Amino acid sequence: MTHYLEFEKPLAEIEGKAEELRAMARQNEEMDVVSEAEALDKKAAEMLIDLYKNLTPWRKCQVARHPERPHCKDYIHALFTDYTTLAGDRNFADDDAVMGGIARFEDKPVVVIGHEKGNDTKSRIERNFGMARPEGYRKAIRLMELADKFGMPVITLVDTPGAYPGKGAEERGQSEAIARSTEKCLQIGVPLVSVVIGEGGSGGAVAFATANRVAMLEHSIYSVISPEGCASILWKDTEKMREAAEALRLTAQDLKKLGVNDLIINEPQGGAHRDCNLAQVSVKAAISGLLKELSGKSPKVLINDRRKRFLDIGSSGLTA
């Protein structure tokens, strides 16, 4: 059963009808529905192209948060071999909102770290919906140090609504953990490549995405605040999230113009969730290309490249 987004309702109707016809035909062999069903399929495919051709920023947010969208875990299992989970921050706990470990990417040893949102009620609760606590960032710091020590490139997969706003998280230094993780990103002498696969939520995303190269999936978003949060603060009305999403310029396309990401990875027609395998192939090719650009560079060159990348951001704005 496909999960349809609000704006996909007309599409759901057509695809539903085609499905119904086929179900009827299965029961009654005399009925010939092939041509009719095919016509509906064609209509649905056209509508899908049309709907996704010019997604508004708010619709992009919905696609980026789609419950069936491939998550960090899916990419890790599809893109890497010998993936070995490493756990714990060696201080307090292991945070399941962040997964990471050592693995091979195209046979070469790497460290991979990412936010994992979970894909059903149970795993979503376990993963805290991808909202990391300080332990998650501290685990990431540990893994980046490991990568630096053994000369392994780091790949981060960003997909979080933001850092967890909880009592314990604050008590244990959420701010400090994020600040240190960002700092660690800037310090390591190995290539660091980041891919925003879904939602790049504020400081919780920066802590992983302060990379040499940042790629974003076509329908992913990256923002200082959620459109709902922005609407409630600036518009004093949470229902103005469409306007806020527009104003924040949080789409991969706008952010590329601002120099925030270096590469947009095309998604399958209708979003990554409609063809997870194809999305994974594209992400793999992108990471492979970005790592090649950075291979053979000395630690000093890599660190300076990263610094310069961020110092230069903001030197040009959008054109009206």
Add this chain to the structure above:
Amino acid sequence: MNWINNYVRPRINSIFSRREVPENLWSKCSECGTMLFHRELSENLNVCTQCQHHMGISPRQRFEGLFDGGIFVEVEVPAPINDPLYFRDHKKYPDRLKAAQKITRETEAMLVAEGHIGRTPIVAAAQDFSFMGGSMGMYVGNAIIAAAERAVNLKRPLILFSAAGGARMQEGILSLMQMPRSTVAIQMLKEASLPYIVVLTHPTTGGVTASYAMLGDIHIAEPNALICFAGPRVIEQTIREKLPEGFQRAEYLLDHGMLDMVVSRLKMRDELVKIVRLLLGLSPAVMGDLPSPVPQDHGEEQTISPSPE
């Protein structure tokens, strides 16, 4: 034009601002409600003389109390591009900026200066909460980078007074990018082995806390300052329970190991002088009133200070 901007305009402004004074002779303490005589309050660095509540203080006023003889030289901050996203909510972003500039009479939400404290040369940066909530946008990022570069060039420590509601939403992702940008600035200081001291003042929240405000060699906070990543309201909505009294206040953070000390604003200067001199391996400071040092000649830069009597 320079002559008009630098000399004539301030004179004209000062005539008008003097006239405003009699209308605002008294301020009310926002905590205990005591009526406080404005001169007494500002001499006490906006700390209530009755209940010791620390009220907001502008960077300029803070620097006047911090630097020897109130003398400091502003460090120039490169201006960022204006309204990069063409952001508009109920108002246009440039209009909000202009309004804030009019109220505060400052260019932006951070002031950077160099000077001496207890005859110890330093660079200082202070965030202005009255300027759009002190929010961290490209200017603030540029200011921190300028402060760090100046400190490295002069081989001086950097003291940063933070005060902000977080990142400036009107600059979207570019405000968020100030988290890594300011972190690069702090790394420059660390590589030069120069002390970086953060004084966290009320309030310091969001992306500001989660970047340069939590990367100091020493963390000092003013009493009862709210210091957090997520604000208490957001947390209460998320966990659906009432937070304990004093949660996320300076003393609470001290108890939880996030700060080195909580220091009253009235004792802050002496504490900073002592710490900076210790870290730099200088002889102990001579306490008490010192004559003002001779201001250095900095070419075009303007010295902001009461005229020497």
